[in-house]
Amino acid sequence: MQASRARLFKEYKEVQREKTADPDIQLVCDDSNIFKWTALIKGPSETPFEGGIFQLAFSVPEHYPLQPPQVRFLTKIFHPNVHFKTGEICLDILKTAWSPAWTLQSVCRAIIALMAHPEPDSPLNCDSGNLLRSGDVKGYQSMARMYTRLAAMPKKG
Amino acid sequence: MEDYGSSDDDYRYSDQDDSDCELYENNDQNFELLSSTAQVITEESLLAAQKEDLRRVMDMLSVRQHHARTLLIYHRWDVDHLFEVYVEKGKAYMFAQAGVSVDEYHGSNSLVSASVMCEICMDDIPSDEATRVDCGHCFCNSCWTQHFIVKINEGQSKRIRCMAHKCNSICDEAIVSSLLAREHPDMAEKYERFLLESYIEDNKRVKWCPSTPHCGNAIRVEGDKLCEVECSCGDQFCFNCLSEAHSPCSCLMWELWEKKCRDESETVNWITVHTKPCPKCHKPVEKNGGCNLVSCICGQAFCWLCGGATGRDHTWSSIAGHSCGRFKEQEKTAERAKRDLYRYMHYHNRYKAHTDSFKLESKLKDTIRGRISKSEETKSSELSDYSWVHNGLSRLFRSRRVLSYSYAFAFYMFGDELFKEEMSKAEREIKQNLFEDQQQQFESNVEKLSKMLEEPFDTFEYDKVMEIRMQIIDLSTLIDGLCKKMYECIENDLLGSINLGTIHSIAPYKSKGIERASELQVCWSNKANNTGVTAEFDRSEESGCSSRKRARKDGEMFDLNLPADALDRI
Numbered sequence: 001m002q003a004s005r006a007r008l009f010k011e012y013k014e015v016q017r018e019k020t021a022d023p024d025i026q027l028v029c030d031d032s033n034i035f036k037w038t039a040l041i042k043g044p045s046e047t048p049f050e051g052g053i054f055q056l057a058f059s060v061p062e063h064y065p066l067q068p069p070q071v072r073f074l075t076k077i078f079h080p081n082v083h084f085k086t087g088e089i090c091l092d093i094l095k096t097a098w099s100p101a102w103t104l105q106s107v108c109r110a111i112i113a114l115m116a117h118p119e120p121d122s123p124l125n126c127d128s129g130n131l132l133r134s135g136d137v138k139g140y141q142s143m144a145r146m147y148t149r150l151a152a153m154p155k156k157g
Numbered sequence: 158m159e160d161y162g163s164s165d166d167d168y169r170y171s172d173q174d175d176s177d178c179e180l181y182e183n184n185d186q187n188f189e190l191l192s193s194t195a196q197v198i199t200e201e202s203l204l205a206a207q208k209e210d211l212r213r214v215m216d217m218l219s220v221r222q223h224h225a226r227t228l229l230i231y232h233r234w235d236v237d238h239l240f241e242v243y244v245e246k247g248k249a250y251m252f253a254q255a256g257v258s259v260d261e262y263h264g265s266n267s268l269v270s271a272s273v274m275c276e277i278c279m280d281d282i283p284s285d286e287a288t289r290v291d292c293g294h295c296f297c298n299s300c301w302t303q304h305f306i307v308k309i310n311e312g313q314s315k316r317i318r319c320m321a322h323k324c325n326s327i328c329d330e331a332i333v334s335s336l337l338a339r340e341h342p343d344m345a346e347k348y349e350r351f352l353l354e355s356y357i358e359d360n361k362r363v364k365w366c367p368s369t370p371h372c373g374n375a376i377r378v379e380g381d382k383l384c385e386v387e388c389s390c391g392d393q394f395c396f397n398c399l400s401e402a403h404s405p406c407s408c409l410m411w412e413l414w415e416k417k418c419r420d421e422s423e424t425v426n427w428i429t430v431h432t433k434p435c436p437k438c439h440k441p442v443e444k445n446g447g448c449n450l451v452s453c454i455c456g457q458a459f460c461w462l463c464g465g466a467t468g469r470d471h472t473w474s475s476i477a478g479h480s481c482g483r484f485k486e487q488e489k490t491a492e493r494a495k496r497d498l499y500r501y502m503h504y505h506n507r508y509k510a511h512t513d514s515f516k517l518e519s520k521l522k523d524t525i526r527g528r529i530s531k532s533e534e535t536k537s538s539e540l541s542d543y544s545w546v547h548n549g550l551s552r553l554f555r556s557r558r559v560l561s562y563s564y565a566f567a568f569y570m571f572g573d574e575l576f577k578e579e580m581s582k583a584e585r586e587i588k589q590n591l592f593e594d595q596q597q598q599f600e601s602n603v604e605k606l607s608k609m610l611e612e613p614f615d616t617f618e619y620d621k622v623m624e625i626r627m628q629i630i631d632l633s634t635l636i637d638g639l640c641k642k643m644y645e646c647i648e649n650d651l652l653g654s655i656n657l658g659t660i661h662s663i664a665p666y667k668s669k670g671i672e673r674a675s676e677l678q679v680c681w682s683n684k685a686n687n688t689g690v691t692a693e694f695d696r697s698e699e700s701g702c703s704s705r706k707r708a709r710k711d712g713e714m715f716d717l718n719l720p721a722d723a724l725d726r727i
């Protein structure tokens with residue numbers, strides 16, 4: 001418990017110090033609970049998520065960083081590796097390939113990379129995975145863009 | 158369940174008294190010894206058992222012990238397979254795959270800088286409080302220790318990976334042990350235990366003895382894993398499914414049979430077919446006449462066919478205000494259940510008769526022991542050899558077991574449950590006749606032998622004793638041959654003709670009975686309490702057995718573990 005708290009505190013300080021270092025990621029720690037974090041990430045350019053801002057929720061286990069944090073999308077997203085209803089993410093580094101050397105910041109970077117490079121073979125969203133696997137990239141992109149517009153862009157007016 | 162466990166220790170052929178058995182036993186004992194050799198691994202010899210495999214890998218690949226273990230755990234202790242991968246794919250591939258880093262890190266600054274930054278806790282740590290592993294990654298001792306504990310608690314102690322990004326390297330067991338031992342000796346102990354027991358748990362050739370209470374032993378078999386063995390604790394079991402030895406039943410047949418005997422499911426069927434719950438009070442109501450309108454003691458009348466409540470007016474053919482037309486179907490089900498029950502009872506009765514005989518005959522042991530000692534007092538020295546009685550008796554015991562299991566086998570072989578689609582009705586009938594013919598011959602001779610052994614030979618004249626002796630020897634040979642023939646019929650004509658892969662393979666017939674696992678030859682130094690994975694391997698004591706090791710032909714693994722006397726016979 002103590003070790004994870006110390007490490008999270010270090011990450012917190014690092015985030016404060018390098019606020020401008022990565023403009024695509026904005027990590028925020030819960031005021032009252034250092035084990036709860038949220039992040040706002042920018043949809044990568046040249047993807048259907050471009051222009052969208054996506055919110056992630058982190059729940060950090062007590063053995064962190066020896067065990068991976070749980071992360072899910074709070075913003076609806078149409079992506080083969082994200083569960084459409086719950087926002088759960090299927091990403092190897094969050095499970096078997098986790099290494100304690102990852103940080104919350106680097107997890108965010110890995111998720112941005114996943115948005116740009118979906119893995120249609122391990123889908124959590126079958127509709128989306130099927131579109132991609134059947135080669136219907138256009139269909140996938142237009143669905144994904146629609147949801148980005150509906151859910152991840154600030155409402156005008 | 159019938160217990161054959163308390164076995165016939167005194168009545169097995171030992172290697173010494175083979176003077177008589179040479180006369181009538183088939184001369185293939187050497188073959189049988191070679192085809193499957195089982196060994197007992199005790200808590201004490203567990204370390205030695207794995208040292209043997211570790212040593213071979215260490216010698217062959219010139220690697221250190223912990224690397225050998227990592228490789229072996231990855232390949233489930235299958236040394237042959239490991240060498241195959243080595244030959245086919247090469248060392249580099251094999252090492253990377255299993256997570257072995259042998260290119261030791263030659264960092265230039267490890268001594269120069271007084272502190273290192275641990276990437277996990279993000280603290281600056283004095284170099285002497287950090288540990289670098291084989292792959293070159295360095296983290297602080299406290300992070301390593303926490304990492305090891307988390308992994309061990311997650312049940313992954315046999316393959317603890319390095320903490321670095323994408324590093325597949327498995328941590329050196331000596332480092333894991335020594336770091337854990339500093340503040341968590343209990344975890345260190347647990348870890349070493351897991352590593353040791355990996356040899357049993359991850360090894361296709363080794364299984365825990367299924368005895369309860371557990372005798373603490375494991376059995377290792379060489380060669381065919383479909384066999385029956387006896388542990389040094391006396392427990393005899395099928396190495397494949399770990400239940401009692403059950404050939405000529407296949408493991409699946411035996412599992413089904415045991416379950417059937419346990420729940421007497423046919424009887425349950427019988428009851429469900431012959432009673433129905435009352436729609437009002439839900440008590441089972443038995444149908445007692447031909448009429449399909451039944452009434453419960455609670456006064457409710459209902460239709461037997463569909464279970465629905467009815468009024469009380471009816472004729473023989475119909476119930477007032479009710480027509481459901483299910484009688485025919487219902488009648489058929491009842492017929493079938495009845496037929497199945499009788500069929501099961503037929504086989505079960507015979508199965509049970511032989512297991513009961515077996516129990517009775519076990520008492521014969523004492524009687525015969527008494528007769529022998531009486532004879533020894535009174536008879537002349539010409540009759541000093543009584544091995545024929547022992548041998549006849551153990552032949553009888555073995556045959557009884559086979560006979561009882563052969564009925565469970567026949568129940569499934571010729572029933573609808575397993576092979577309905579595999580044989581036509583005519584084909585099944587022919588096969589059943591063939592089998593039953595052999596089974597009956599075998600059975601009647603076993604009964605003869607049983608009778609013969611009950612003769613009070615201690616009261617007979619010399620000539621009469623010699624006559625009985627000859628008869629018992631002849632009968633034993635005959636029975637052995639018949640039993641072998643029956644097994645062959647099962648393997649080739651019955652199971653072999655049905656293409657089912659290996660699900661229904663059976664353990665091969667052993668003329669001399671279930672093989673008793675020999676004690677593992679410990680030729681490695683096994684100093685008290687050095688169960689530790691870091692325990693040193695004693696080279697000086699190794700030389701004692703190395704000649705035996707080298708004697709084996711290349712590529713033939715089983716030779717290595719043959720008992721010394723078996724090697725002499727080759």
Ligand SMILES: [Zn+2]
Pocket residue numbers: 275276277278279280296297298299300301
């Ligand atoms: Zn550290």
Ligand SMILES: [Zn+2]
Pocket residue numbers: 290292293294319320321324325326
């Ligand atoms: Zn590493």
Ligand SMILES: [Zn+2]
Pocket residue numbers: 366367368372373374388389390391392
């Ligand atoms: Zn045992």
Ligand SMILES: [Zn+2]
Pocket residue numbers: 395396397398399400403407408411
């Ligand atoms: Zn079995």
Ligand SMILES: [Zn+2]
Pocket residue numbers: 435436437438439440453454455456457
């Ligand atoms: Zn009733």
Ligand SMILES: [Zn+2]
Pocket residue numbers: 448449450471
């Ligand atoms: Zn009636």
Ligand SMILES: [Zn+2]
Pocket residue numbers: 460461462463464465479480481482
């Ligand atoms: Zn009815």
